[in-house]
Amino acid sequence: MSPAAGELAADDQDLAQLRLLLRSRAGLELPAEKAYLVRSRLAGLLAELEAGSLGELLAAVAHGRDERLAQRVVEALTTNETSWFRDGAPFEALRTVVLPELVRRSAQTGRLAIWSAACSTGQELYSIAMLLDPARFLLPQGTVELVGTDLHTALVARAASGRYSAAEVARGLPPELLARYFRPVEGGFEVVPALRAITRFFPLNLAGPWPPLPRFDLVLLRNVLIYLAPEVQQAVVAKAAAQLAPGGLLLLGAAELLLGAASGLRPRLVGGVTFYERVDG
Ligand SMILES: C[S@@+](CC[C@H](N)C(=O)[O-])C[C@H]1O[C@@H](n2cnc3c(N)ncnc32)[C@H](O)[C@@H]1O
Structure with a gap:
């Protein structure tokens, strides 16, 4: 398997784990066409925890040392767009x-x-x-x-x-x-x-x-x-x-x-x- 294919497989696994987390914690779906958002939405959390990858972040969640971490991952992936008198x-x-x-x-x-x-x-x-x-x-x-x-x-x-x-x-x-x-x-x-x-x-x-x-x-x-x-x-x-x-x-x-x-x-x-x-x- 080429390194690129290996990386992709790891990403897919991480995404699958992330999907499980979102679904079980908040009923949220992460459609394939929205997967590209994951990296940018989690960038702040990754930087704060000095985690190099989604896999590392999910491992930290799985370890359960920080009770709030899973919730913070879910929160980071919500879409919060709103406005006054939205849609008129x-x-x-x-x-x-x-x-x-x-x-x-x-x-x-x-x-x-x-x-x-x-x-x-x-x-x-x-x-x-x-x-x-x-x-x-x-x-x-x-x-x-x-x-x-x-x-x-x-x-x-x-x-x-x-x-x-x-x-x-x-x-x-x-x-x-x-x-x-x-x-x-x-x-x-x-x-x-x-x-x-x-x-x-x-x-x-x-x-x-x-x-x-x-x-x-x-x-x-x-x-x-x-x-x-x-x-x-x-x-x-x-x-x-x-x-x-x-x-x-x-x-x-x-x-x-x-x-x-x-x-x-x-x-x-x-x-x-x-x-x-x-x-x-
Ligand atoms: C796009 S905003 C909508 C805000 C407002 N209702 C509006 O229409 O302008 C969606 C909100 O749903 C919240 N949300 C997502 N999943 C949720 C859940 N399982 N329980 C409660 N709120 C949730 C998000 O945090 C986000 O703030």
């Missing part, structure tokens, strides 16, 4: 129809709970918070609970800080909302306390056991299913559906469709955007 149309549907409806319903139930279930750095949940500003809707204190969770612990901590750089706020945040809901701080902007008070962020691996959660009126499960193995997608959707209050809505990403997997959910078109409504008890 879903937030227009939320602003004009869905949120006013949920606010009206909250007058009866006394609560309104929304979950951004793969929140990355939090822009999705704060976008909702701005649309649902309790002061504008005259919602009594304690009515609104906005929950943001993600597998990636450092991103969750960043989301909870409510701090964003100038480059980050430039990605889809209208200037009037920046002026109203952020204050300048060193290095960027910080979400105002009134909105941070209605948000709560904590780590949650959708592919693992879920902690006790409230029933939600709206669950945003956007741009995460595409990274999960098909059977994990199905299980996550079923659990998210079970977490909805009766009549609650599930919103997926633009490239994500429910293919017959979710019993008890009925598609509902709002402004050209498909929400899935919980129709059973």
Whole structure:
């Protein structure tokens, strides 16, 4: 066997081991066409550990001396792309129809709970918070609970800080909302306390056991299913559906469709955007 072929075989083995790690820890798939990303995404971790190759890094994970290492490898391979009011149309549907409806319903139930279930750095949940500003809707204190969770612990901590750089706020945040809901701080902007008070962020691996959660009126499960193995997608959707209050809505990403997997959910078109409504008890 030529040295080049030998190296390739070793790489393939390492990739197979990495795939197992991602799948078992987070339900994530690493398609062949994305394998090229591995080297660049793990470059920082390799440098920090002075590991010369993926094989060395995986051996360190297998040794288990550092409990956090496997989690850090998984985190490094997640795609965390997000922005304010991402994709436009879903937030227009939320602003004009869905949120006013949920606010009206909250007058009866006394609560309104929304979950951004793969929140990355939090822009999705704060976008909702701005649309649902309790002061504008005259919602009594304690009515609104906005929950943001993600597998990636450092991103969750960043989301909870409510701090964003100038480059980050430039990605889809209208200037009037920046002026109203952020204050300048060193290095960027910080979400105002009134909105941070209605948000709560904590780590949650959708592919693992879920902690006790409230029933939600709206669950945003956007741009995460595409990274999960098909059977994990199905299980996550079923659990998210079970977490909805009766009549609650599930919103997926633009490239994500429910293919017959979710019993008890009925598609509902709002402004050209498909929400899935919980129709059973
Ligand atoms: C592309 S971002 C989507 C962010 C946001 N929902 C949006 O649409 O803009 C995908 C997020 O899913 C998270 N993620 C991946 N696998 C996960 C899992 N098993 N459990 C929870 N979050 C996961 C990643 O850490 C990443 O932050």
